[in-house]
Amino acid sequence: MSTKKYQLKWGILATGEIAKSFARDLTVNPETRGRKDIEHVVVAAASSSSADRAKAYLKEVNAPASAKPYGSYKELVADSNIDIIYVATPHSHHFQNAMLALEAGKNVLCEKAFTANAAQAELLIKKAKEKNVFLMEAVWTRYMPISIYARDLIKSGKIGTVERVSSDLSFASAPEDNFDDKHRLVNPDLAGGALLDLGIYSLTWVFQTLYTVQDKPQPPTVLSSIRKYKLGCDQQTSMLLTFPRKEGDAHGIATTSLRVGMDPAKNGEAGPCIRIQGTKGEIQVFPPTFNPRKSKLILDDGTVEEKDWTHPGPGPGSGFYNGFAGDFGPEGQGMGMFWEADECADALREGRKEGQYESLHESLVIMQTMDEVRKQGNFRLPEKVESTEYPLDL
């Protein structure tokens, strides 16, 4: 007996690298990951530069011939055929672009980092509530089975009380050799820097293992150190977070760098990039922090459980390149962004207004944490980028 699938119709805002990877992942058949009840379709895309660019993008990601190309984001958000907008612009533009979509009454999945600062995140959350629409930060790692496994293990008590978590996402990509001054990773006008781009993942693992899993989570206190690049953004940041708990404080150590690598030889020799240490054992997660496919559970009774987290497919593999030799997945496997897309479908079908594995409040607390880290390091972005004024031409 065949049941009708729930179809989610996507509008893609921006046509850059991750917008391509995301849309290609949407073409991976959900049945390959056991989802017979949903399907994703790209029905439109917009480029801020031209409709032709949007057209070329739709072709490149194998969108249906009926998908509409737009030459402006305004036209995209006005399309009544779209269920949800995926915002894939640089961090500097998330606030303006997500607000544009929310104002138009659209559901929104917005790339990480959610916004440039917490004040902007707060306004987006308020607007989504006012418009009664769905809003989620696109931290794809949260929705991967490996993250669900780690959180479930912690909640089951198997590794005892988690006392300390260390998490790193670093690439040995000295900015002076790898990125020109306009590149989004180092350009203050695009809210660049290691923290907002990569540190968000180190924080994700610290938060999802020390905060998300708590009954009454409390925001952490923060001690941090920032080394800036010549253009003003951070190139290396280390954070020590203290999470207050009734069992006693827990420590999270989140690091990120553009100068040293978490896996220098790119062969796993450097060991885990994440260690979740409990009183009865630990969970290790192996690089890359944003898309890990290997974990190891080590218990104090000598039990060792290693797991491989191959992504289902067949998929397009990775075509993604942004200057890092990042691991976005081998050819023939999906990249793994479809799990966050599935979460959007589930939420919209169920009438939920936020993601189940990272509440909007948690996204806000993480933005507040990053605000504090930047404050301690005297790292401020240009006024326009930090602004909460809307609309604003950036």
Ligand SMILES: NC(=O)C1=CN([C@@H]2O[C@H](COP(=O)(O)OP(=O)(O)OC[C@H]3O[C@@H](n4cnc5c(N)ncnc54)[C@H](OP(=O)(O)O)[C@@H]3O)[C@@H](O)[C@H]2O)C=CC1
């Ligand atoms: N989840 C993940 O693994 C990843 C997430 N990301 C996130 O995705 C976002 C985009 O990154 P990425 O795709 O690598 O970036 P790209 O530079 O490749 O693409 C950004 C796109 O944004 C649009 N844009 C609008 N205004 C500007 C502007 N002033 N300057 C530059 N681009 C502009 C452009 O599209 P157009 O011309 O069509 O309007 C451009 O192609 C970031 O938030 C980043 O953190 C990035 C990489 C991986």
Ligand SMILES: O=C1OC[C@@H](O)[C@H](O)[C@H]1O
């Ligand atoms: O989200 C991301 O993950 C991996 C990095 O290569 C990329 O710069 C970043 O935006």
